[in-house]
Amino acid sequence: MKIKDKRSKQAVEIRRQAEEIAREKADLLSENLDALSPEETRQTLHELRVHQIELEIQNEELRIAQAELNAVLARYFDLYNLAPVGYCTVSEVGLILEANLTAAILLGMARDTLAKQPITRFILKEDQDIYYLYRKQLFETGEPQVCELRMVKQDGTSFWTHLKATVVLDADGAPVCRIVLSDITERQRLEAEILNIMEYTDNIVETVREPLLVLNSDLKILTASRSFYDTFKITSEETIGNLIYNLGNRQWDIPKLRVLLETILPQKTTFDDYEVEHDFTTIGRRIMLLNARQIQRELGKERIIILAIEDITERRKIEDGLEKTRKKLKIVKKSAEILEFTESVINTVREPLLVLDSDLKVLSANRSFHDYFKVTPDETTGKLIYDLGNRQWDIPRLRMLLEEILLKDGRFDDYEIEHDFPNIGRRIILLNVRRIHQKEIDSQKILLAIEDITERRKIESGLKKAHEELKELASELKRTTQVKSEFLANMSHELRTPLNAILGFSEVLEDELYGDLNDRQKTYAHHIYNAGKHLLSLINDILDLSKVEAGKMEFEASWFPIRAILASSIVMLREKAMKHGIVLCVEIESDADIHVEADERKIKQILFNLLSNAVKFTPYGGRVTVRAYMAAFENGSEQQRMLEVCVEDTGIGIKEEDLPRLFGEFTQLHQRVLTKEHEGTGLGLALTKRLVEFHHGVMRVESEYGTGSRFYFTLPVLYGKKDKIEE
Missing domain, CATH: 3.30.450.20 (PAS domain)
Incomplete structure (x- = not known):
């Protein structure tokens, strides 16, 4: 409003001045106009018109400038207000x-x-x-x-x-x-509140009993509580502004404190119960718990650390004392539980038991003791052991055990005493004794366990006598078996000589080397030859078996390839198998294609017996397969690799109930189906099993009746030589 009034007054004044100037110029103009020629008058009018136009242009420019000024003034007014x-x-x-x-x-x-x-x-x-x-x-x-x-x-x-x-x-x-x-009312309020908080905080710092330190980012001390000065015997002049490690002549230069302030806190702004144990020059060895807080101030430009220190040295001593007391109480409680359990055990076991003190007086006895020795608790508890039962326990050997032996060893087992007890008669008893020292209560006890072995000793005596008789019988049986084996061996040798003559002459007759024979004579000669051959096989088996039983079988070791011996065994039976339309096969895995150290003749005999049986009991068009491979067998806690040979046939098989009798001597399971051509001695499998065991091997059989059988025998790998054989 004031600006407008001022402008109005200025306009009125300008108008007044302009009118005065115009009146003065008008007088001059009328005088001059009379003196002007028409041409000069026209020129003057033209100039006046031009000047008027110039004024109008200037007036427009002034108006625009005034409008702009008014806009600026309005904007200024808004900004100002x-x-x-x-x-x-x-x-x-x-x-x-x-x-x-x-x-x-x-x-x-x-x-x-x-x-x-x-x-x-x-x-x-x-x-x-x-x-x-x-x-x-x-x-x-x-x-x-x-x-x-x-x-x-x-x-x-x-x-x-x-x-x-x-x-x-x-x-x-x-x-x-x-x-x-x-x-700034709100700012003043906040500052006042901050001052109050700081004053309150300072009061807390000065009041709390825990030592407190406030450090800056350089680990220099900004402030400390009175408790800190009192506890660590240091003044504020020696503290404020100093590096914490330099306090007290560098006695605060503690490695674990450096770890907390320089390693842990930069990564973790809060850390509690950080234990530091250190020897301080002024106050001695102390155990301290440190709680640390890292606080950022002024938008993270300044960092302060608050360090609270708790001296737990005395508390740790008390805790250690409490822990020891707790352990003792635990031991006492456990001892009471053990004592209760022990008493329950003592009263439960069937053996008589006594517990004596160091003066050999009875502290307790179990029910078995009272029942067995016919005494009551009143006659037992508190009495000297030698006075029990009207001094029937005053036994010299018992005194020796308790007063001499136990003092030296502290324990003794199976201490034998034989004594006549009036109530129960003569008894042989075994004593087990223990001296027990209870450190917690500084006491000694003696535990005495009693076992009546009177009846057992009688049984042992009878068993000993029976054992001696059995031993004599076993020796006699061994002698008898040896005599039998020697007799069989001698008889076999005696029978071989005439039998070889019979075989030789019957073969000569059958081959008509000394003249022609008719059909009946040829048949008789053939029967004589077959019967002699069968008898010779029987005698050979008996001789070999008797050698094994008599322990006279010799081991003639040699190295030979397993492939060669399997092939030769197949060749021996190939003609017989071909007559019956039976296919013979050999399968050897690569790791089993090795040399073995064994008795070659006996291994051939094992294979021949097994293959002969397989061919004998396999029908026309069947198949017999021999396989050799390496297998792992349990040997105690370890595994042992062994060479295993399997002879498999597609024959008549064996019934499950007949398997246990299979390896018995003079046993034939298929007597009903055998013809004279297939008859055997009944010793083949028994001898084969003995020969396998002679090589420290194992023999077993699997069979399905009507389908076929599989006979296995093993040779330990220690007999094996890992040389690969080239065919």
């Missing part, structure tokens, strides 16, 4: 000349009513001196001044303000003060 801080202009005498809307709101008055109001009206009485000093410095120095004081709104509400003022000259050249007002 709506600024987030208050602006006001104060005269040299302290009257408010002008204020923006924000200042009016801060002071709680309408903006147009603030003019001519003394600014001191809005300053709290207690802070008037602050303002006067502030104003004096402002006008004296002419430099910007800043202060903080409390102002009062129109309704009496006070608030904190931050004043920033400068001195300028107004349009009339008079000095005025331009003031910027900022409401």
Whole structure:
């Protein structure tokens, strides 16, 4: 409004001045016009028109400039009035000349009513001196001044303000003060609250009994509690501002403390119950628990560390003492439980038991003792062991055990005593004794276990006698078996000589070497030859079996390829198999294609017996297969690799109930199906099994009746030579 009034007055004054100038020029113009020629008049009019146009153009430019100025003024007005801080202009005498809307709101008055109001009206009485000093410095120095004081709104509400003022000259050249007002009430409240918290924290630090340290990011001490000074016998002058490791002549230079502050805390801002044990020069060895906190301040630019220290040295001593006491109580409790359990066991076992003290007086006895020796608890407990049963326990050998032997060894088992007890007769008893030392209560006890072996000794005596008789019978049986074997061996030798003659002459007759024979004679000669051959086979088997039983079988070791001996065994039976349409096969796995060290003749005999049986009991068109491979067998806790040979046929098989009798001497399972051509001695499998066992091998059989059989025998790999044989 003031600006518009001023402009209106200026326009009126300009109008007045222009009219005066126009009147003066009009008089001159009328005089000059009379003197001008028509041409000069036209020229003058032209210039006037041009000048008028120029004025109109200038007037338009002025109008545009005025519009732009008005827009700037409006924008300035908005910025000025709506600024987030208050602006006001104060005269040299302290009257408010002008204020923006924000200042009016801060002071709680309408903006147009603030003019001519003394600014001191809005300053709290207690802070008037602050303002006067502030104003004096402002006008004296002419430099910007800043202060903080409390102002009062129109309704009496006070608030904190931050004043920033400068001195300028107004349009009339008079000095005025331009003031910027900022409401800092909330900031002052927060600062006061922070001061209260800091004071409260300082009081806590000074009050708590735990030593506390506050460190900066360089691990220098900012503050410490009184408890820290008292506990570690150090002053604040020796503490504040010093590196923590340098405290007390570097006695705080502790490796574990360095680990906590330099390694753990940078990674983990909180750490509790960090134990440090250290020898301090002033206070001795201490065990401390450290709780550490790392706090960031001022947007992470500053880091402080709070370190709380608890001296647990005495507590640890108490805990150790409590732990020892707890262990002792646990031992006592366990001892009581064990004692109760022991008493239950003592009263449960069937053996008589006694518990004696160090003076050999009976502390307790179990029920078996009372029942067996016909005594009551009243006659037993508290009595000297030798006085029991009217001194029937006063036995010299018992005294020797308890008073001499036990003192040396502390234990003794199977101590035999034979004694006549009036109540139960003569008894042989075994005593097991233990001396038990109870360290916790410094006491000794003797545990005495009693076993009556009277009946057992009688049985043992009878068994000993029976054993001696059996031993004599076994020796006699061994002698008889040996005599039998020797007799059979001698008889076999005696029978071979005439039998060889019979075989030789019958073969000569059958081959008609000394003349022709008719059919009947040929048949008789053939029967004589077959019967002799059968008898010779029987005699040979009996001779070999008797040698094994008599222990006269000799082991003629040699190295030979397993492939060759399998092939030769097949060749021996190939003609017989072909006559019956039986296919013979050999299968040898690569790892079993080796040399073996064995008795070659006996291995051939084993294979011949097994293959002969397989061919004998396999029907026309059947198949007999020999396989050799390496197999693993359990040998105690270890596995042993052995060479295993399997002879498999597709013959008539063996019934399951006949398998246990298969390897018996003079046993033939298929007597009903055998013809004279297939009859055997009944010794083949028994002898074969003995020959396998003679080589430390094992023989077994698997069979399905009506389908076929598989006979296995093994040779330990220790007889094997791993040379690969080239065919």
